[in-house]
Amino acid sequence: MRLNAICLVLLICSSAMVCPAQPRKSVFVITDAEGVAGICRQEQTEPKDPELRQLLTGEVNAAVDGFLAGGADEVIVWDGHDGSQTLSATTIHPKAKLVIGDIGPRMTFERGYAAVAFLGQHAMAGVRGGIMAHSYSSLGIQNMLLNGKAVGEIETRTALAGSFSIPVIFLSGDRAAVKELHDIVPDAVTAEVKEGLARYTCITLSAAAARELIREKASEAARRIGAVKPYRIEGPVTLQIEYTTRNSLPISAGSHPGSEVVDDRTIRIHGKDLVEAWTRYQAR
Numbered sequence: 436m437r438l439n440a441i442c443l444v445l446l447i448c449s450s451a452m453v454c455p456a457q458p459r460k461s462v463f464v465i466t467d468a469e470g471v472a473g474i475c476r477q478e479q480t481e482p483k484d485p486e487l488r489q490l491l492t493g494e495v496n497a498a499v500d501g502f503l504a505g506g507a508d509e510v511i512v513w514d515g516h517d518g519s520q521t522l523s524a525t526t527i528h529p530k531a532k533l534v535i536g537d538i539g540p541r542m543t544f545e546r547g548y549a550a551v552a553f554l555g556q557h558a559m560a561g562v563r564g565g566i567m568a569h570s571y572s573s574l575g576i577q578n579m580l581l582n583g584k585a586v587g588e589i590e591t592r593t594a595l596a597g598s599f600s601i602p603v604i605f606l607s608g609d610r611a612a613v614k615e616l617h618d619i620v621p622d623a624v625t626a627e628v629k630e631g632l633a634r635y636t637c638i639t640l641s642a643a644a645a646r647e648l649i650r651e652k653a654s655e656a657a658r659r660i661g662a663v664k665p666y667r668i669e670g671p672v673t674l675q676i677e678y679t680t681r682n683s684l685p686i687s688a689g690s691h692p693g694s695e696v697v698d699d700r701t702i703r704i705h706g707k708d709l710v711e712a713w714t715r716y717q718a719r
């Protein structure tokens with residue numbers, strides 16, 4: 436049936452001599468450190484730690500293999516952990532492209548990827564059993580609320596991608612991170628590479644087993660491109676950031692557009708939609 440449909444398309448295209456360009460299936464991968472198999476202690480997340488680099492690169496390359504095998508045309512990997520210093524063009528999968536540096540509030544989503552994937556992801560701040568769980572900054576941010584709901588990197592980035600009609604199809608990380616994505620995108624494919632018993636205590640797969648699982652699940656995820664729906668948060672949006680106790684908002688904190696000082700270390704940012712609120716937050 437499917438073969439017939441493909442034959443028909445080829446026939447029509449060849450007779451008309453004009454074929455509508457098939458959109459390229461680009462997968463944009465966001466990497467982090469705390470959700471990589473074998474990483475359970477804080478000092479292991481130093482961006483230039485040799486073991487972290489090896490473990491993360493192995494998982495990234497397994498995911499790239501999987502996405503390509505599942506039908507992706509292109510895989511673009513953003514080195515998303517702490518200053519973009521963990522991945523290297525010398526060891527990244529030869530068929531992947533590497534993004535190094537700060538990518539701003541829109542995360543390049545306006546380039547129109549077919550899908551977004553999280554690799555090595557951790558849960559949001561405060562999650563019980565979340566290995567090194569935090570929301571963007573362990574030291575700086577106590578809590579982040581989106582329209583009153585606690586969120587971390589998973590939900591904000593999934594919703595930002597959704598603002599550009601891009602679905603999140605895949606996540607690898609610890610059990611708590613997997614649950615966090617499934618709560619908002621039940622159809623996403625996930626690879627659970629470790630289980631948190633406590634913040635710094637985990638039961639982890641070996642690097643080899645994690646890579647095998649990631650390759651298989653990434654392939655399955657790529658085959659689901661088009662079936663997984665983008666996750667959207669409709670506007671208007673209020674983003675509330677509560678910083679940790681050693682922080683204090685600067686004198687000018689309330690003077691930025693859409694900003695409202697709640698207390699000395701809590702700010703609320705309003706926007707007509709998530710992209711506006713997030714851009715205002717990042718511009719502060």
Ligand SMILES: [Zn+2]
Pocket residue numbers: 467468557571588
């Ligand atoms: Zn992170």
